[in-house]
Amino acid sequence: MNAVEVRSLFKSFGPVKAVDGLDFTIAAGSTTALLGGNGAGKTTTLSMLLGLLLPTSGSITVLGEDMVRHRYRVLPRMNFSSPYVDLPHRLSVRQNLKVYGGLYGVEHLKDRIAELADELELGEFIDRPAGKLSAGQKTRVALAKALLNKPDLLLLDEPTASLDPDTADWVRSYFQAYRERTGATIVLASHNMTEVERMCDRVLMMKQGRIVDQGSPAALIERFGRASMEEVFLDIARDRQRPEATS
Numbered sequence: 001m002n003a004v005e006v007r008s009l010f011k012s013f014g015p016v017k018a019v020d021g022l023d024f025t026i027a028a029g030s031t032t033a034l035l036g037g038n039g040a041g042k043t044t045t046l047s048m049l050l051g052l053l054l055p056t057s058g059s060i061t062v063l064g065e066d067m068v069r070h071r072y073r074v075l076p077r078m079n080f081s082s083p084y085v086d087l088p089h090r091l092s093v094r095q096n097l098k099v100y101g102g103l104y105g106v107e108h109l110k111d112r113i114a115e116l117a118d119e120l121e122l123g124e125f126i127d128r129p130a131g132k133l134s135a136g137q138k139t140r141v142a143l144a145k146a147l148l149n150k151p152d153l154l155l156l157d158e159p160t161a162s163l164d165p166d167t168a169d170w171v172r173s174y175f176q177a178y179r180e181r182t183g184a185t186i187v188l189a190s191h192n193m194t195e196v197e198r199m200c201d202r203v204l205m206m207k208q209g210r211i212v213d214q215g216s217p218a219a220l221i222e223r224f225g226r227a228s229m230e231e232v233f234l235d236i237a238r239d240r241q242r243p244e245a246t247s
């Protein structure tokens with residue numbers, strides 16, 4: 001079963017073609033990376049998957065529902081985290097989680113917040129204003145927000161941005177365990193190729209709003225004759241080698 005199906009998807013901002021004809025599916029229970037250089041169209045694609053942006057044309061089906069017509073049916077089963085979305089600064093972390101939990105209709109919210117505070121180690125700063133946190137602490141709070149409703153589809157924009165290597169490693173393990181435990185589907189945009197190799201079953205490589213290559217990290221590394229995804233990324237970004245694409 002597919003958690004996501006995208007057909008002939010286009011999104012323009014005036015003359016800018018941010019997404020220029022995407023077709024892909026994402027299998028339920030998998031972890032998929034959207035990769036590409038700055039401006040490739042990753043955030044625009046994630047925003048359309050989330051229903052935050054409407055496509056110029058094309059269709060998006062998420063967890064069996066048409067995102068353009070019926071997104072409210074599926075939004076309670078999704079969530080996202082992004083380092084670029086700030087939580088209200090003056091509210092404490094706990095107050096923020098209460099507000100979002102209320103919006104998502106989370107049952108037994110107090111218990112769920114306590115559970116996440118424990119798992120993501122928020123205890124030390126949970127009653128501090130969100131605006132006073134360090135970058136890494138903010139990322140952990142954003143992850144807690146994203147997990148409040150135990151989503152079946154999790155969209156992560158740079159999930160380990162600003163985290164020290166130890167905490168980033170811990171967060172990656174956490175998401176892998178979450179996926180194994182719940183069968184959730186994860187789609188992430190990342191510039192961290194080690195993260196992609198470790199977490200992802202599949203990579204969709206974007207350039208100028210299109211998918212220019214795809215496959216598992218291991219298959220791409222082998223096909224490009226490289227040692228790592230970092231090197232494959234550079235090859236694709238710089239048009240150095242274009243072996244025949246396979247899916």
Ligand SMILES: Nc1ncnc2c1ncn2[C@@H]1O[C@H](COP(=O)(O)OP(=O)(O)OP(=O)(O)O)[C@@H](O)[C@H]1O
Pocket residue numbers: 013016017018036037038039040041042043044045
């Ligand atoms: N609201 C907007 N108005 C005008 N242009 C936009 C808007 N949002 C995105 N764009 C343009 O669309 C293109 C794709 O942007 P997008 O943010 O999706 O790229 P990205 O792959 O996420 O890049 P990055 O890795 O830098 O975050 C860029 O050229 C960007 O300038």
